[in-house]
Amino acid sequence: MAATLAVGSGVFVMTFPQPRPQAPQLPQHLLTTIDCQQGAVRAVRFNADGNYALSCGSDKSLKLWSVSRGTLLKTYSGHGYEVLDADGSYDNSQLCSCSSDKTVILWDVATGQVTRKLRGHAGKVNCVQFNEEATVILSGSIDGTVRCWDTRSRRFEPIQILDEARDGISSLKVVQHELLTGSVDGRVRRYDLRMGQLHVDFISSPITCVCFSQDGQCTLSSSLDSTVRLLDKSTGEMLGEYKGHKMKGYKLDCCLSSKDTHVLSCSEDGHVYCWDLVEGSLSLKLPVGKAVVQSLSFHPTETCLLTAMEGRVQLWGLEPEETVKTEEDTMAS
């Protein structure tokens, strides 16, 4: 995708003349609905390979699901308040989760035991993520700090505290040596460990979610002005702007599709909006329900989407179960 995108100039060039552009491959059919029975699902996340899903409940529990079968595999309880975010390690051996109780917990997947409970944040912890090798847990909190916790040592103090944000951290992502944080102070910060640099992009509206593109060249950030912006990572220039959804008060997720073809965002009007990345046009407006779509997660490889609304998690796929979809299936409008 990025090959066809002349970064920086805003001119889009097709490298290969395709005879006919393929119809958008979008997860528009409901495959499974899981009732998580854990209160409101604050976040739903695929694991590294996309076979399992994690749901963070407001009843202080974290649940692990098999995506294909829609069955519960394990319940992890140990948090003192609602769980806000979770992540799985690359080898599926560990989980980390964060909660309103200001703690970050490292779990052992198999036993369901708390490996480590990391305290230090002054407020509720909004987002948490492993680094690539699961050697560091990074957690962003409402207290405006990102803390880097060491999973290898027995140290309970963070390795480093990134307190550059002037307001709460709402979202963070780690890819290789780069850390992307979105803050309520309206800035997207990118920490480059290799270069030893901090890049701050001013968006002005409070950031709710940030993402890296799969090719690592762009960053996606959604903000409370109901806009999702695609920025060039190296220069900070805006490559795309996606509007139409409603995101004004809640911390909702956005993401990119697995092949960087589409931009997806939750909306407060109960839909998941899906835009074509290049054209910026709305390709799909997926009706999830009547309430706010709280969280969504795109499958790392396949065209598969998890959404969370209220107490339910829904799995959306390319094709409806057992029936082969054809292209004339109209997009939901």
Place this chain on the structure above:
Amino acid sequence: MASDSDSDEDFVTYGTPLEPLEEDEPLKKPVPLHEQTVKDEKGRYQRFHGAFTGGFSAGYFNTVGTKEGWAPSTFVSSRQQKAEKQHVRPEDFMDDEDFSEHGIAPREITTSQEFSSGRKDAVREKARAVNAQAALIPGDTLLEELISPARLSIGVELLRKMGWKEGQGVGPRVKRKARRQQTKGSSRVHGVVLPPAGSEDSEQEEDDDDEEFAPENVTFAPKDVTPVDFNPKVGVQGLGYRGLDPGLALLGGGAAEHIDLFRPQSDTRSRLFGGAQRGSRRGGGVAGQAFGVGALEDDDDEEVYHRDSMSRYDTVLGGEEPGDGLYGWTAPQQYKKKAEKSKDASYLGKILEGFTLAQKPVRDKTIFPPPDLPRDYRPVHRFRPAVDVKSLSGVSPALAEALKTSRGHMVKEEPEQGGRHQLDSGQRRALLGEDTLQGPSSVMELLRPEDRERLKNLRNSSNVPATKAAPTPLSQDALKSAVTLAGSLAARAAGSADHGHDRGHDHGRQQEALAAWKGIQTTSQTFRPFEKNPSKQARYEMYLNRLKQGDKDALEQSLDSGVTEWERSRERDEFVRASILYRPSSSSLSSRFTRAKKEEDDNSVEVSRDEEGDVDDKQAAVNMKMFGKLTRETFEWYPDKLLCKRFNVPDPYPGCGIVGLPKVKRDKFSVFNFLTVTESREPPAPPKPPESGKRSRWDVSGQKAEEKKKEEDPLSELLSAARNQTETKPEKTLPASTSTNHQTPDSRTKEAKSADQEKGNKDDQEEEEVEEEENRPPMDLFKAIFAGSSDEKSSSSSEGESEDEEEEVGDIKKEEVQGEPQLINLFKVPSSSSSSSVTSSTTTPNTTSSRHTAVVSTQNSTQVEEEFGPKLPPPSAALSRGGATSIRSPAEEEKLSKRSKDKKHKNKKQHKHKKEKKKKKHKKHKHKGKQQKKSKKETSDSSSEEDSDGGEPEQVSTEELLKRLKSMKSHETW
């Protein structure tokens, strides 16, 4: 959990399962030993014939290979793998020594031609030739001369470019008189290798030139120097042995006129040095010391082993003519003398290779006869009394004993004259080329005036006996040395053998110590130099105490009387030294060193070095959607070393101790610290709105406050703020608590309302609020502002403000009245969840849970929800009811739709309200910033509070405002 039980079956399985056992399957019998066979990879049996004979059978009848012999290596087509083909080179089979024979260049690192100095260096060649003459096989260098590289070494080329010419020496040009034209060519001094054998002409010293005549102000290149060829002597022959001369031996010397080498040796050499041809030519034949007369030689009358000719001897007494064409001329006497001197050497006989005659004769060693023993001398040794060797630490007992016997007492350290410790600071400074140290130069300057005065008095009056023994400059010297160096003191004290001198010296220093310590009443612990020896330390302290009291005999009294005299003197020295060295710093060193003002600077705060640029510009850029350079800022950021390690990334700043953004210390209480976000000392973002259209009341007031602050002294502001704060503190908590306790449901409604409000607000309104929150200035600023405003209000008490206040409160009330019918709905939607206390909604659980806790905490929790940007969406009604059903009931649907409708309605209402407010804002824009700001700021908080004391709107006074502020502050600290 109920679902756990059924999910247990859904575990993932790994690996391949074992084959299920069939019951009727017969058990496998173990294979007997004789049936256990070994097969090779082709399935053939391999016979085992014992471990000692090689294990399994292999090859052909246990030989290697096959029936045909060696197993032919299987053919492998090399068509595909040509690149991989191993080329065996002949070198692989050769010895390293043989490479050169076959013209194979060595593969080692050698000096490339460019940098090697294998060029035609006339001088070096000459030296080589000279030395080659002495070699076992003379003429060795012939080949090397013939084959000479064409290139010059880089050094020579550089030298040439610098103006050097062949034949010249290297170095600065010498002013020297021109060499006179010599008949014998340029005979020069050639260092030690000069063979002076009978040729006095070559002895042309440089000194000689001085007497020659030459024009002034002409400089010459320095003379070239023939380097010595330091070839080790390898043969077993004696010194001065000379090998066979090939020139004579082979060619008979006749045809050897053209090539220098092929001349008889002495001639060759003299030629080499530009010497003239001398004497008669020999007939030929083998000459040298190695051989006698050859069989083919026919002249039998020659001496067998050594041939000598008369030409080697001078035939004329008084020497030959000098050969400089000046013979007979009445040259200056000195010249003659010199020549004569060198001439003398020629009569001493043959001089060995590599040796020259000494210019100065060795002085005769005078040997003194042994002294005559006195008559009554008896060779019996008398031993001295033993000295405690152990006390002399650091010296081996044997050595100490030896020293004792030799000198009577052990010298601790023999001071080396002119050593490092003997120099004073001035000398060392001169040596090091450093600048003079800033500060007082003399010790006397370091002392306080009174001290100086006292010292002077001491020296003048009371120290008469001391000055008798030791003159005044000596004590002065002692003073100086005491301050400058400990080492010199020690050396001097211990090393000086002169006892009388030492005494005086000591006394002077004692006086100095007395002067330094007298009258000082320091109870504080001073340095304890003799900590290891408690008794000694005690004595030392006694000494110090006496010094402090001004006791002149302090030293003698405090010394231990039970030890030997030597030890006493040693201790005395040490005490005096220590007392001078570790004297109270007030007198001497305090002026040199400045004490740190504070250990911990509490008044400064760390502020990141790189401040973010102007937010206004960025906001403008964002509005214009010009993301990129305008909105992007890049800082230097230092990740932790461990973090880099964990991320598998090299440390971008290795060896740097900084972590995070580089910080600088700034004054904590400086108002500018917080006012200046940018370097340009502009007001920060929060008080100054990015857009005039989006201007919130916060901002206006902030600006006003800013202006006000500029007028007023910030310090007094802060002070007054602090005062007000303390005054209002007790009052604050009570009403708040009562209000919240009584009004909890109401406040909750409010909260819910405000939450919905926020959700449903217009875009810019939202942004505005968030903007306010995100860029909240620090508490100090608020304090300063509001303290100032309250002060102002109390003093000036503008009626307009109170009016406005009233108006606004009234507004709010109106609003409430309007919103009354909706309140139920509003209340219902979120609080339906709150009523069921198990499931949690975003806003309510906090209040419910903390209702019974302290009031502040309730405020906190509510505040938290609203303080920070985006919220979490509330769980649905379905959830709140238990969440068991995934399908929504129609009733719920209805409710939801109603809710949305309500929202819409509310939106409208709010819109209106907002307009109203805007209008208002424009109206009272000027004089009513702060109050509005506050009331707007904490919409929910203040609304609830206002609700509680809504009956008396006039009461919203400075106290109230401060109260709110306080609550805000407590949230922050939380």
